[in-house]
Amino acid sequence: MTKVYSTQPPGRVLASVEQIAQIFPSADGGTLQVLDGVNLTIREGEIVALLGRSGSGKSTLLRILAGLLQPSSGEVRYRGVPVAEAEPAVAMVFQSFALMPWLTVLENVELGLRAAAVPRAERRARALAAIDAIGLDGFETAYPRELSGGMAQRVGFARAFVQRPDLLLMDEPFSALDVLTGENLRSELMAVWGERELADQSICIVTHSIEEAVQLADRVLVLGGSPGTIQAELPIHIPRPRDKRSPTFEAAVDKLYALLTGRPAGAPGAHTPLPGPLTHPLPEATSGGLAGLVEIVVAHGGQTDLPDLADELSFDIDALLPLVDAASMLGLLEVDGAQSFITDAGHAWHWAGIQESKASFAHLAVTRAPLVRTIVKALENSDTGTLRADFFRDLLRRGFNEADAERQLTLAIDWGRYGELFDYDADTDEVMLSEVASGLASLLEPGEGTDIGEGTGTGEATEQKPPEAP
């Protein structure tokens, strides 16, 4: 499944990371590994795109390249020299622009030169030239908050260009802009880039937009998995300027879609551990969003091409994929490559009335969503059918950081409430079983404990309470 294409890009190696791992402390005092065994080289003059879904560690990798983060293990080299000893000429462009709001456009662009102690006259001249080149003429004395997003990001580019970096690092630079502005700025960036003084300058761009990656990059690296690894590498040999409608472009997009939606290679059949809440987190999708997705797929005749769907809805894959993941977790959709099909369960859910659809959702959630099942089971096993939410938070913190644990719990509560499986009382911070769930107790195999680690291997039978009569 993991296919590494051999590529022979031109130029010498400018920057490289070797066997990078990044481990952050997690909320419960343990650790969370974000990256593992990542190797990456960037050669002179090439544009590399790091593509991945949110949480794949791509921004972390970029920050390690920038020297903003110290990797937990592994080495970053710059022109062959370990980065701790080098003074790498890198500049960074941020998703949120990261302009000092209290400095004018000119002062923002000059800031890096001030730090480098460039003399005043030269500083001014270089900054004005950079402002001119990126089309910001006349905005020199404006403050960032007076600028539209597109203009603000131009300042971000000017600030980076004026430092004449060997390596330009960009962290989703167009994703905070609306579609048209992003498109426009992207092509202007490529125009400015084409006229650069030194042909050996390189770009590394982080993105979650497949089209953006295909449009800009000489090489796309797909990050994924948990902890994140580089799962595939795809060279893009399409002549520039690239036409989005050309068959080669579309083929590259489809290929990357399939790589992104595909499951990471795991041992098939045999001994896959039972899915647990920590190994199979709930995708970031609400019950309402799921209903919307299923409705759209049904409207498309029960089958749809995901890139087309994303395009049609002007969705980023970051917004669409969690919904697709959730739908396939619940068995409402089946995904094959870039295609998705509605299942019988999905059909049934779509055409059911409000009460029926809730019941069938409850059934699917209890049987197929690990965290929902865990919560229902734990509540069944408690005497009162009620548990403090902190109980689940503590369990989740074993595998997630504070924010993610909270998000998982919120999602589970949303799904549980929609299916009328359990409810949550914000005042007492308690999760309580509702009557519907009691009836579903039979769906839970007696062998499964409430342990939410790697599922249960030993199959210790926990005592099963009979469903309470309503």
Place this chain on the structure above:
Amino acid sequence: MSQVSPSLAAPFDPSHAHGTIATDPAQLPYYAARSLLRMFAALALSVVFSFVYATVAARVRGAERIMIPVLDVLQSVPVLGFLAVTLPLWLALFPGSTLGLESAAVFAIFTSQVWNMTFAFYQALIAQPRDLDEAARALRLTRWQRFWKLDAPSGAFPLVWNGMMSFGGGWFFLIASEVLTIDQREYALPGIGAFAAAAAQQERIDLLMLAAAVMVVLVIGVNVVFWRPLTAWAERFRLGDTDASDPQTSVVYDLLRRSAIPAAVGALTLPLRNWLDHAMRVFGRTARRPLRSRTALPRWLRATASTLALAALALGFVLSFRFVATEVGLDQFAVTAGLGLITLARVAVVVLLGTVVWVPIGVWIGLSPRITRVAQPMVQVLASFPANFLFPLFALALVTTGVRLDIGGVLLMALGSQWYILFNVIAGAAAIPIDLRESARSLRLDRVLTWRTLYGPAVFGSWVTGALSAAGGAWNASIVAEVVSYGDTTLTAAGLGAYIAEATTAGDTGHVIVGVAVMSVLVVATNRLVWRRLYRLAETRYSLA
């Protein structure tokens, strides 16, 4: 100002120092100038202290674990308690000159402003947007540049607003510290507070009213000429939500901005700034790596520092305990605890009365933008006006009506502190979204139900903020409100404030320490037991965000 400063270091001879100053109205402008100078000296010190303390706490790893709790405790010590405890120190530092008294007065004002401002700046540093921090590191700014291009600007908005609020509260302590009694002797510093005290001593109501009028002019004048322009300027340092619905504006600021002054100042200071920018490179660059991991002190140094700090703390505690045990007697702790409960009851009544009276009025004002625009600045002036200025008048009223200070003291304590409740409730009510009000109206909720389901919950958070400030103000006021005099009559109420005030007058440091310590413990205890819980409730349940 040049006329003001030379006499600062005038020789101080206790036998010749005046316990009172001349009540010549012609001298009032000079007194006002001296008072203003004290206020601004304290403000400047507070800003410098906030910059240094907050930066170290936020940037040196492990430092915040000691520095922030210390700040929390210092914040809970009543300001006049600081003055009472440190007064002997100031006098010993500058023997033979009035500089000691001046320092004590400036220190009192400083302690009333600085903790708030330091906390605000620290919070701003901690909450600094990650992307700006990363940008500063990626740009390789020098540490000096980083502070002035990122840290100071990102904290400027909260710092200016907190400074303005604290400055308003500072007037109270200016008035309280211009006339000091040490060892049964009264010393007065030339200033508007001493003038008022002298007028009260001489039973001259006309002069007292005149001084009050000058005081009002001072408060409003400083607001118009200094704080309004400053807050308008600070708008540019506001982070996040860019379209402020109601940005601060100031005519003075607009005039100043359009004049040639900023450009001239910029040009004049350019060489200096360039020189500093160059010279401060010795502090090194902002590390590309995250600040915290790089500036961490070596482990042994940290261990030694915290051990030393703990040892010093323990030593200080043991020494003062022994001092108290031998000089004062431990039974005083029981006495002061009893008196503290009496004062606590007064504080509670102040908050209760302030709530009952001002919450309905505040909501009424806040719901009408038209009235709010007029009322808000007035309340601000009222909150800034030092209530202790008028204490002699109230003492006179109490004497003539025969009401005991035990009861009337509540009124004196409420005089200055109640406005915080009103001020905050107005702001809270003004922030109620219009659609919620419209839906309440369309549901035809009656008055009781509207209060219970909308106004009450919506202003709860603001009320907690206001009531906490009011309680703090009342504690502080108790030290000057439980002993008041007019002419030769002195009224005293039973309470911890009176205990501290009398011990200060008698120059009895041991009793002062006991009183201040017990009061601090009471303040901390109520903060923990009451206010913190209410805050949490306000944040989790009644937040409109």
